Amino acid sequence: MLIKYKLLFGGLFYKKLRLLLSVIGIIIGVASLLIMNAFGESAKIKTLKEIETFGPEIIMVVAGSVRVHGGRAIQTEITTTLKPNDAEALRKIKDIKYLSPVFNGDGIVRYLGNTLTTIINGVNEEYLLLRKFSLLEGRNFLADEILGYKKVAILGYKIKTELFGDKNAIGEIIRINKLPFRVIGVLEPIGIDASNADQDDQVLIPWTVAVSALYNVDYIRSIYLSVEDISQISSVKQQVNDILLKRHQVSERNKDFDIVKAEDILEVKTQTTDLFSNLVKSISILCLLIGAIGVTAIMTLSVNERKKEIGIRKSLGAKDRELLFQFLIESVIVTVAGGIIGILIGLFSSLILLPLFKYPLVFPWFPILTSAFLTVTFGILAGIYPAYKATKIDPIVLLR
Amino acid sequence: MIPSYYTLREITKELISNKVNLFFMLLSLIISLTALNTIYSLGASAKKQILDALANVQFGKDAMLIIAGGGRIIGLTTTRRDTLKLEDVKELERLDFIKLASPMSRETLEVSYKDIAEKMRVEGVFPNFTIANNWYPILGRFINEKDLKTFAKVCIIGSDIPKKFNASPSELIGKKVKIGGDFFEIIGILEPKASFGHYRRDERILLPFTTAQRRVFNKDYIDAVKLLFKEGTDIKFAERKIREILRKRHKLFGPEPDDFRLITPEMAISVFTKALKTINLFLLVIGLISLIISGVIIMNLMYSNIEEKAPVIALRIALGATPQNIITHYLIMSLIIALISGLMGWILSILLMQIISLFTPLKPLFSWITFLISFGFATVTSILFSLLPAIRATQIEPSLLLKSL
Numbered sequence: 001m002l003i004k005y006k007l008l009f010g011g012l013f014y015k016k017l018r019l020l021l022s023v024i025g026i027i028i029g030v031a032s033l034l035i036m037n038a039f040g041e042s043a044k045i046k047t048l049k050e051i052e053t054f055g056p057e058i059i060m061v062v063a064g065s066v067r068v069h070g071g072r073a074i075q076t077e078i079t080t081t082l083k084p085n086d087a088e089a090l091r092k093i094k095d096i097k098y099l100s101p102v103f104n105g106d107g108i109v110r111y112l113g114n115t116l117t118t119i120i121n122g123v124n125e126e127y128l129l130l131r132k133f134s135l136l137e138g139r140n141f142l143a144d145e146i147l148g149y150k151k152v153a154i155l156g157y158k159i160k161t162e163l164f165g166d167k168n169a170i171g172e173i174i175r176i177n178k179l180p181f182r183v184i185g186v187l188e189p190i191g192i193d194a195s196n197a198d199q200d201d202q203v204l205i206p207w208t209v210a211v212s213a214l215y216n217v218d219y220i221r222s223i224y225l226s227v228e229d230i231s232q233i234s235s236v237k238q239q240v241n242d243i244l245l246k247r248h249q250v251s252e253r254n255k256d257f258d259i260v261k262a263e264d265i266l267e268v269k270t271q272t273t274d275l276f277s278n279l280v281k282s283i284s285i286l287c288l289l290i291g292a293i294g295v296t297a298i299m300t301l302s303v304n305e306r307k308k309e310i311g312i313r314k315s316l317g318a319k320d321r322e323l324l325f326q327f328l329i330e331s332v333i334v335t336v337a338g339g340i341i342g343i344l345i346g347l348f349s350s351l352i353l354l355p356l357f358k359y360p361l362v363f364p365w366f367p368i369l370t371s372a373f374l375t376v377t378f379g380i381l382a383g384i385y386p387a388y389k390a391t392k393i394d395p396i397v398l399l400r
Numbered sequence: 401m402i403p404s405y406y407t408l409r410e411i412t413k414e415l416i417s418n419k420v421n422l423f424f425m426l427l428s429l430i431i432s433l434t435a436l437n438t439i440y441s442l443g444a445s446a447k448k449q450i451l452d453a454l455a456n457v458q459f460g461k462d463a464m465l466i467i468a469g470g471g472r473i474i475g476l477t478t479t480r481r482d483t484l485k486l487e488d489v490k491e492l493e494r495l496d497f498i499k500l501a502s503p504m505s506r507e508t509l510e511v512s513y514k515d516i517a518e519k520m521r522v523e524g525v526f527p528n529f530t531i532a533n534n535w536y537p538i539l540g541r542f543i544n545e546k547d548l549k550t551f552a553k554v555c556i557i558g559s560d561i562p563k564k565f566n567a568s569p570s571e572l573i574g575k576k577v578k579i580g581g582d583f584f585e586i587i588g589i590l591e592p593k594a595s596f597g598h599y600r601r602d603e604r605i606l607l608p609f610t611t612a613q614r615r616v617f618n619k620d621y622i623d624a625v626k627l628l629f630k631e632g633t634d635i636k637f638a639e640r641k642i643r644e645i646l647r648k649r650h651k652l653f654g655p656e657p658d659d660f661r662l663i664t665p666e667m668a669i670s671v672f673t674k675a676l677k678t679i680n681l682f683l684l685v686i687g688l689i690s691l692i693i694s695g696v697i698i699m700n701l702m703y704s705n706i707e708e709k710a711p712v713i714a715l716r717i718a719l720g721a722t723p724q725n726i727i728t729h730y731l732i733m734s735l736i737i738a739l740i741s742g743l744m745g746w747i748l749s750i751l752l753m754q755i756i757s758l759f760t761p762l763k764p765l766f767s768w769i770t771f772l773i774s775f776g777f778a779t780v781t782s783i784l785f786s787l788l789p790a791i792r793a794t795q796i797e798p799s800l801l802l803k804s805l
Contacts, residue, residue: 015704017703018703019736020705021697021699021700021703022697022700024696025696025697025700028687028689028692028693028696029690029693032686032689036682036685036686039682099745106657107468108655108656108657116655117657118656163639187589202540209748214761232413253510253517253518254510254519254557255520272675274678275679276678276682279679279680279683280682280683282681283435283439283686285691286431286432286435286686286687287686287690287693289431289690290428290431290690290693290694291430291693293424293427293428293431293694293697294424294428294693294694294696294697294700296424296705297420297421297424297425297428297700297701297703298700299419300424301704303419304420314639372736
């Protein structure tokens with residue numbers, strides 16, 4: 001028994017350089033497989049994170065018609081028929097948790113000498129809760145400020161840093177399109193959300209002020225609402241549709257508004273990410289495949305070189321099964337050794353590379369398991385041909 | 401240094417003598433080269449398709465689109481969008497680098513024919529729409545100057561519309577469709593165009609510009625202008641000039657944002673190829689890594705090859721071969737491997753592209769660049785990784801020969 005293992009390891013370490021090089025091939029293969037898989041996984045999580053501020057419980061009612069294209073809702077025309085009263089009318093739907101009318105427009109924001117152009121979002125006090133935006137400092141709008149046309153503003157993180165730098169912004173007066181607004185809050189950095197808008201590059205103000213003092217219109221661009229219970233989302237969507245059709249006195253076909261569920265927007269986006277992730281994962285098997293070819297090549301070579309040894313064992317009564325087993329084990333050991341080192345290297349590299357490329361850092365459990373499984377599989381596959389070849393060796397070679 | 405016929409024959413003999421080694425060296429290199437080539441050509445083909453589609457609507461180069469309403473490239477306008485007027489276009493036309501300006505206005509309206517009604521994109525255009533977009537009627541005629549003058553109630557329909565109306569294209573000519581509240585005679589059908597972006601291109605109805613503005617939309621502003629530049633125009637300069645004129649005419653000063661968007665072909669290309677770029681980059685990295693692995697394999701097999709041939713090399717050294725001779729010998733050997741696998745990888749990737757093109761819309765793209773990539777990478781990998789074993793070969797002691805005596 002012991003001799004058997006001695007033989008096995010003797011075979012393995014007979015040529016050290018050769019062993020090292022085949023292990024290196026496997027190491028590179030497994031490490032890159034793991035890194036690529038980690039990127040694939042991470043890309044999925046990145047999308048999920050974007051979804052978070054645009055959760056599945058959110059419904060968007062948009063004036064005009066909307067097409068979802070490439071993971072964004074694109075408003076293809078603007079109508080002026082969606083009024084603030086429509087938003088109030090929707091409040092009577094009982095499953096609605098939060099609701100906010102939204103009017104957005106461009107604005108020039110000034111503070112002392114600093115001037116910049118950004119998106120101004122007119123919303124109400126529920127918008128922050130609805131979108132799950134949290135405040136870095138300051139406070140949310142008060143219901144009274146919305147109703148009382150108070151000129152107050154919550155700044156996106158980027159706007160705050162560009163206007164104020166490190167200085168305190170709360171309580172300061174900024175000018176939006178020449179009108180003075182008091183800063184009451186600063187949003188935490190959010191990044192680009194599922195609608196592809198940079199949520200750090202915006203200023204939130206009460207919608208009442210936006211439609212009156214700032215833009216002087218009598219309509220809003222959209223209504224955001226979220227439901228208490230996700231299972232109710234279809235029924236709420238239906239109710240919203242019915243109420244608005246009735247209020248606007250239009251038929252289903254001539255609708256002057258569109259209702260978009262977060263899901264509709266995200267569907268395309270997750271599809272693209274899935275495609276990316278799957279493509280990268282499956283192509284990265286290529287690396288392991290080539291590594292395995294290297295092992296097969298070396299094993300075949302050593303079978304050829306060890307013809308004598310194999311011949312002796314055969315003539316001494318070794319069974320084909322034993323020989324098969326010996327060479328399979330040998331290739332599995334080589335690949336697994338490379339696999340373990342490769343997984344370690346891949347793990348460290350992905351932990352370093354992921355943040356470097358601004359992908360969310362995840363501990364790649366699943367990729368590790370996949371790589372481990374694939375390593376063993378390829379190890380066995382790599383050993384099959386040389387092992388088979390070993391069993392076919394005729395002991396007669398000894399006589400030559 | 402050109403190797404003599406004799407050395408070449410010796411090298412080939414040596415290669416063929418160990419078929420298993422040769423096979424695996426070629427196999428690993430061929431697989432990774434095929435993958436690399438295929439990934440590259442897939443990306444190039446996808447990109448070319450987008451470029452072709454853009455060029456096909458005269459948006460390849462020397463063109464620009466002005467869209468009313470400011471904001472980001474794609475998405476909602478955040479400013480007024482009723483400020484772009486025909487007079488603005490008149491002024492732009494006076495710029496010497498502008499070859500053609502084709503303004504248009506659009507709305508989404510209900511269009512009905514017999515008992516079928518649907519909301520569709522309706523555009524008011526000028527006769528020069530055909531040149532500006534390289535888009536001509538396949539049947540019937542296009543809008544002419546007379547239609548514009550008489551506010552004629554005629555329309556041209558996109559090639560997908562007959563299907564929607566359950567009618568054959570030829571029978572629709574001369575028939576009337578209801579757009580908004582009025583009836584319009586169909587005088588032509590547009591040829592089909594490849595579709596990308598958010599509109600199905602073939603699902604639109606064109607009206608004479610004057611008819612559209614006065615009879616249907618009832619507005620005095622336009623929604624977009626397609627500009628064609630004279631060849632060799634500096635787009636950056638043109639963009640600056642046009643922006644200057646429009647801002648002045650629209651009385652926008654200082655930090656006030658534009659109330660229009662200037663879209664250059666470059667911007668359109670980068671929007672459409674952005675997703676493609678990342679994915680292609682990742683795949684190319686994988687291809688390169690697999691190439692490195694095959695390099696390691698080649699190195700490994702080269703070592704064992706040299707080990708096997710050690711007595712021969714020792715003999716050569718003993719007979720006065722210089723290290724340079726030995727190194728050249730093995731580098732030529734690796735070059736032969738590189739050439740064979742480069743060729744095979746190239747051919748295989750072309751075949752693979754043909755197969756892929758059967759069940760994806762991507763067309764196979766023949767380019768000599770893939771040929772160069774294939775041979776270039778094959779040579780670099782193969783030679784780079786054979787260098788160490790070749791140097792090792794020079795260090796073989798001639799005394800080795802004495803042992804075997």
